[in-house]
Each structure stands twice: as C-alpha cells, then as structure tokens.
Amino acid sequence: MVVLMKSGKVRPLWSVPVVLFACSLSFISGFFFASMFFVPDSSDRGAHLLRLTEVTLDHLPALPHGITGEPRPSAIPSQILSWKPLALYFPNFATAEQCEAIIKIAKLSLQPSTLALREGETTESTKGIRTSSGTFISASEDLTGTLDQIEQKIAKVTAIPREHGEAFNILRYEIGQRYASHYDALSPAEYGPQKSQRVASFLLYLSDVEEGGETMFPFENGLNMDGGYDYAKCIGMKVKPRQGDGLLFYSLFTNLTIDPTSLHGSCPVIKGEKWVATKWIRDQIQD
Numbered sequence: 001m002v003v004l005m006k007s008g009k010v011r012p013l014w015s016v017p018v019v020l021f022a023c024s025l026s027f028i029s030g031f032f033f034a035s036m037f038f039v040p041d042s043s044d045r046g047a048h049l050l051r052l053t054e055v056t057l058d059h060l061p062a063l064p065h066g067i068t069g070e071p072r073p074s075a076i077p078s079q080i081l082s083w084k085p086l087a088l089y090f091p092n093f094a095t096a097e098q099c100e101a102i103i104k105i106a107k108l109s110l111q112p113s114t115l116a117l118r119e120g121e122t123t124e125s126t127k128g129i130r131t132s133s134g135t136f137i138s139a140s141e142d143l144t145g146t147l148d149q150i151e152q153k154i155a156k157v158t159a160i161p162r163e164h165g166e167a168f169n170i171l172r173y174e175i176g177q178r179y180a181s182h183y184d185a186l187s188p189a190e191y192g193p194q195k196s197q198r199v200a201s202f203l204l205y206l207s208d209v210e211e212g213g214e215t216m217f218p219f220e221n222g223l224n225m226d227g228g229y230d231y232a233k234c235i236g237m238k239v240k241p242r243q244g245d246g247l248l249f250y251s252l253f254t255n256l257t258i259d260p261t262s263l264h265g266s267c268p269v270i271k272g273e274k275w276v277a278t279k280w281i282r283d284q285i286q287d
C-alpha cells in the first residue's frame with residue numbers, strides 16, 4: 001500500500017485501506033479466537049495477576065513471514081459489545097502490574113483535563129463537561145517500557161500502525177467526576193479544518209471502580225437519538241471498568257464519515273476512583 005508521489009517520495013496511503021483492514025482483521029481475530037479459548041471469570045480478584053493476556057497458538061503451523069511480521073500465530077481474546085457503534089472488549093489486555101506502573105507515572109504530571117473547543121466555545125462556557133484530571137504521556141517517555149508494550153498490543157488488535165496514535169491520555173476521575181457525552185472524531189463543520197481525523201479510540205481501564213464510572217454509549221443501536229437526549233445523562237450501553245481490560249470503538253464508518261452512534265461519555269464515579277489510559281488513533285501518521 002504505497003503511492004508514488006510526484007516528488008518521487010514513497011509514502012504509505014492509509015485512510016481507507018487502514019479502516020477496512022483494521023475492521024476486518026479485528027473482527028476475524030475476535031470471532032475466531034474468542035471461541036477457542038476459555039477466559040477465566042475475574043470474579044476472583046486474587047487470580048487477577050495470573051489472568052491470561054495473550055495466547056501463542058503452538059498447535060497451528062507458523063507461516064514464513066515478512067521482515068516486519070511475527071514469528072507465529074497468537075490470539076488476544078475479544079468480544080464485540082456492539083456493532084452500532086462498533087465496540088470491542090478485550091478482557092485481560094494488560095496485567096495489574098502494568099496498570100499500576102502507568103498510574104504511578106501519570107501521578108507525576110496530572111493536570112485538570114481540557115477540551116477541544118468548538119468555534120465560539122471558551123474554557124468557561126464548557127466548565128463541567130469534563131471534570132477529570134489527566135496527562136499526556138508518549139510511550140517513549142515511559143522509561144519502564146510499559147506504555148511501549150501496551151502501544152504495540154493496541155497496534156496489533158487494531159491492525160493500525162502505532163505511528164497513527166496520539167500520545168496516551170491518562171485520566172483520573174474522582175467521586176462525582178465525569179465526561180458528558182461527546183464524539184472523539186472532530187467534525188470540520190464544528191471544529192474547523194483538521195490535519196487528520198480520529199478513526200478509533202482505545203481505552204485501557206487501569207483500575208476497577210467500586211460504583212459508577214462506566215463508559216456509556218447512549219445512542220447504541222440507534223436508541224435515544226430523537227433529539228431529546230441530555231448529554232450529561234448516563235444511559236444506553238454501559239461498560240463497567242475492570243482493571244486491565246481494554247475497550248476499542250470506532251468513530252468513523254469504513255466510508256470515513258462519522259458514526260453518530262459513537263457518541264460516548266464517562267458516567268460519574270459514585271464510589272472509588274477511576275483510572276483510564278486513552279489512545280486516540282488517527283487516519284494519518286502523527287508527528
């Protein structure tokens with residue numbers, strides 16, 4: 001997938017093929033492998049450290065692979081939570097140690113979270129929409145190597161090269177804190193012209209939350225879309241955070257228009273604290 005530019009430079013052409021490939025690969029691997037493995041129920045939290053995160057499939061033949069490929073087949077268990085929006089869940093994506101390591105680094109630079117502002121909006125006018133604290137950390141800044149491992153694994157399950165990801169946005173929500181429903185994709189009509197667009201979002205839950213703090217999709221399967229939805233209201237498909245689990249959802253259809261059902265938010269934390277690492281994945285390589 002390369003196009004020869006007029007200048008003679010070769011550059012990858014991602015947009016459409018990336019989305020199509022990413023979708024099909026994630027689906028195939030999810031469907032195929034999820035049925036092959038028993039993933040232990042995590043009701044026994046003590047067993048958390050031992051939970052399965054990736055399986056090597058030694059009984060399947062390893063094919064000769066390209067220079068950038070992998071030596072053998074492997075599987076990362078997944079479940080499709082919804083087709084509208086397209087949302088996949090990855091139980092045991094990271095270990096408890098990895099999650100704790102990320103929280104530790106994030107605590108050093110936590111700041112009140114900000115918003116991408118629409119034309120005419122100000123920090124004051126959008127107060128209360130996003131009340132968490134957060135920090136941006138790129139994989140290369142994490143000297144423990146944890147974010148590097150996670151980023152590689154995200155690239156693998158999305159089948160989108162890691163260079164397409166923004167830095168990790170690591171967030172902490174304390175009691176009462178939330179993020180009202182919003183889109184991760186930035187519509188040019190509202191935000192002005194964009195250099196690149198967010199295709200998908202990957203959330204890694206770094207902590208359990210005792211009560212509240214779910215990721216909500218109020219428009220799942222086209223529900224609540226009659227115009228009367230209050231964006232602060234926690235309704236629709238709700239995903240309860242579990243330490244180490246991952247949630248991937250796509251903001252764009254394969255034709256690159258924004259999926260209106262990808263609207264989502266974070267319900268207020270009622271009890272406990274919520275930590276999450278977010279990676280926004282774009283259609284263009286990020287500098």
Ligand SMILES: *[C@@H]1O[C@H](CO)[C@@H](O)[C@H](O)[C@H]1NC(C)=O
Nearest residue numbers: 252253254255256257258259
């Ligand atoms: C893009 O795809 C979606 C989902 O299949 C469809 O509903 C929408 O009409 C398409 N939009 C355009 C402009 O083709």
